[in-house]
Amino acid sequence: MNEQNGMKPYVIGLDLGGTNSVFGIVDSRGEIKATTAIKTGGYQSAESYVDACVEALQPIIEQVGGIETIKAMGIGAPNGNYYSGTIEFAPNLAWAHDGKVPLAKMFSERLNGIPVALTNDANAAAIGEMVYGVARGMKNFIVITLGTGVGSGIVVNGQLLYGCDGFAGELGHVTMVRGAEGRSCGCGRTGCLEAYCSATGVARTARELLSTTTRPSILREMNPEDITSLDVSIAAGKGDELAKEIYEFTGHMLGQACADFAAFSSPEAFIFFGGMVKAGELIMKPIREAYDEHVLKIFRGKAKFLVSGLDGASAAVLGASAVGWEI
Amino acid sequence: MNEQNGMKPYVIGLDLGGTNSVFGIVDSRGEIKATTAIKTGGYQSAESYVDACVEALQPIIEQVGGIETIKAMGIGAPNGNYYSGTIEFAPNLAWAHDGKVPLAKMFSERLNGIPVALTNDANAAAIGEMVYGVARGMKNFIVITLGTGVGSGIVVNGQLLYGCDGFAGELGHVTMVRGAEGRSCGCGRTGCLEAYCSATGVARTARELLSTTTRPSILREMNPEDITSLDVSIAAGKGDELAKEIYEFTGHMLGQACADFAAFSSPEAFIFFGGMVKAGELIMKPIREAYDEHVLKIFRGKAKFLVSGLDGASAAVLGASAVGWEI
Numbered sequence A, B: 001m002n003e004q005n006g007m008k009p010y011v012i013g014l015d016l017g018g019t020n021s022v023f024g025i026v027d028s029r030g031e032i033k034a035t036t037a038i039k040t041g042g043y044q045s046a047e048s049y050v051d052a053c054v055e056a057l058q059p060i061i062e063q064v065g066g067i068e069t070i071k072a073m074g075i076g077a078p079n080g081n082y083y084s085g086t087i088e089f090a091p092n093l094a095w096a097h098d099g100k101v102p103l104a105k106m107f108s109e110r111l112n113g114i115p116v117a118l119t120n121d122a123n124a125a126a127i128g129e130m131v132y133g134v135a136r137g138m139k140n141f142i143v144i145t146l147g148t149g150v151g152s153g154i155v156v157n158g159q160l161l162y163g164c165d166g167f168a169g170e171l172g173h174v175t176m177v178r179g180a181e182g183r184s185c186g187c188g189r190t191g192c193l194e195a196y197c198s199a200t201g202v203a204r205t206a207r208e209l210l211s212t213t214t215r216p217s218i219l220r221e222m223n224p225e226d227i228t229s230l231d232v233s234i235a236a237g238k239g240d241e242l243a244k245e246i247y248e249f250t251g252h253m254l255g256q257a258c259a260d261f262a263a264f265s266s267p268e269a270f271i272f273f274g275g276m277v278k279a280g281e282l283i284m285k286p287i288r289e290a291y292d293e294h295v296l297k298i299f300r301g302k303a304k305f306l307v308s309g310l311d312g313a314s315a316a317v318l319g320a321s322a323v324g325w326e327i
Helices: A046-063 A103-110 A121-131 A199-212 A229-237 A241-265 A275-279 A281-294 A312-325 B046-063 B103-110 B121-131 B193-197 B199-212 B229-237 B241-265 B275-279 B281-294 B312-325
Strands: A010-016 A020-027 A032-039 A070-076 A086-088 A116-119 A141-146 A150-156 A269-273 A304-307 B010-016 B020-027 B032-039 B070-076 B086-088 B116-119 B141-146 B150-156 B269-273 B304-307
Touching (some): A010 A046, A010 A312, A070 A103, A116 A121, A141 A275, A199 A229, A199 A241, A229 A241, A269 A281, A281 A304, B010 B046, B020 B046, B070 B121, B116 B121, B121 B141, B121 B150, B150 B193, B199 B229, B199 B241, B199 B275, B229 B241, B229 B275, B241 B281, B269 B281
Parallel strands (some): A269 A304, B070 B116, B269 B304
Antiparallel strands (some): A010 A020, A020 A032, B020 B032, B141 B150
């Protein structure tokens, strides 16, 4: 008997990525009770994608006691809009790249009418930190996700900041370098934080430093075009000075950005999430130093700089499921 | 009989400025029923300042029917902290420049225990716009005050954004020009929005343009050190090309800043408040143009750019009184 006192003990979390769609059935303490996954691609329509999802979900729903034990579903998805429950113009999803797909409604209709909420992946990470992670008990914090892109989820007064249209919190696209010097960004503009501090930004910094200096580095043994942020991380781990400098540059840029974010929402903490955070102090130390150097005096020394408290492999699913608890 | 159905019909608003302290007794429609003022300076202690305020308030409180008709008091003050009800380290107030003065508590104790709330002047302006002005009905907007400094009040989900310590919304101190090129700012840092777009920033732009170019301008008839933003405004009004360019530069900087602010909180509107806004389209047009040029595509064309709807002379008192209604 999983249902006690009429409380439904589980939510479904869906981490909808460009490649994989990972599902977890999660309890209120963040324990994943059952999990499954399908490929995200290869579907001609949103309908056939949802069909495949629901088919994959059936066995794990049965495993926890049936749909009656499920309170809600939360989805973290690229270009997910919380207000409308839609995925909008997602460039990497064949069935959602030129319009709005009402994914929350479609899942709800196929899952006995349970409430379904959807948001973008960085917002899901922020809610995940608030419900299960290092932000428990915090009312004002910012999660910054460092991955292929730079995303963010901003919590203010205990609520996620969605703004007037559901798209607030695009901190990867504040301008860090103005004018002609700014790097081009995938968004079509120049100088964005993402162009410097994403995994691809880090690789780009590596190529720039290798081509504009003659300093020795084990990264020179590679074809410059093949260098990834992981290679930089491995090289830095081996003590490579140039690789360490790349992290210092990246962290310094992030710290300066956080100093501006403090002037906006004065958060209690900045929480960093994503593969790049595995570099630990290599990236966190320059972030803190640049922040203290650049932040307005009244904010100095106040904010904590934390690394995500969610388990890496399941963090995205946990974040998505947390969106379900918040409904 | 002013008190109907047990509702207290008035709040006291105090606009606490560096020079004058202006009081108004205001009804829920924003009509100022009575007003008075004292000089802010010349007091040795916060106690003697509050004494003088209460003495000045007595006649106008009697005029509206006595303290029983007063629901609350709202104060807009430099370095005012909403959470603690204190003024903290206000450089221009002799009795509050090196510590925390619990002004809200002091007024409440002297005014029959009515609730008293205090916030900084830009936040008061934002609440004023929400309660009486052009932001009525809006849940997400940013007020930017262009005066001696650049201040801001950010409203998110219908609530003022105070952050973890009461000091959120210092958008005058986001960094617009990084590195050695940035102008020095009164906050001790460089490149802040305030160093370019405050009244003093505009005067500085004028001096820079006059000294680095030989272009004709009626501003050349003045001693450069005496030029104020008002002189620039008058010259621009007369069609002076250099003066118009100064406004264009200023507006362009503000529009770029707003593009970053949109990535943060995606507001429905940006509302501009303060003397400089009297320049009208001279400043508003370049703001809109730079915003559209620099903002992330998903935000383009969404936000409104508005001028404060509060009557200039009484705007600050109205804003302060609105803080009282929000208690």
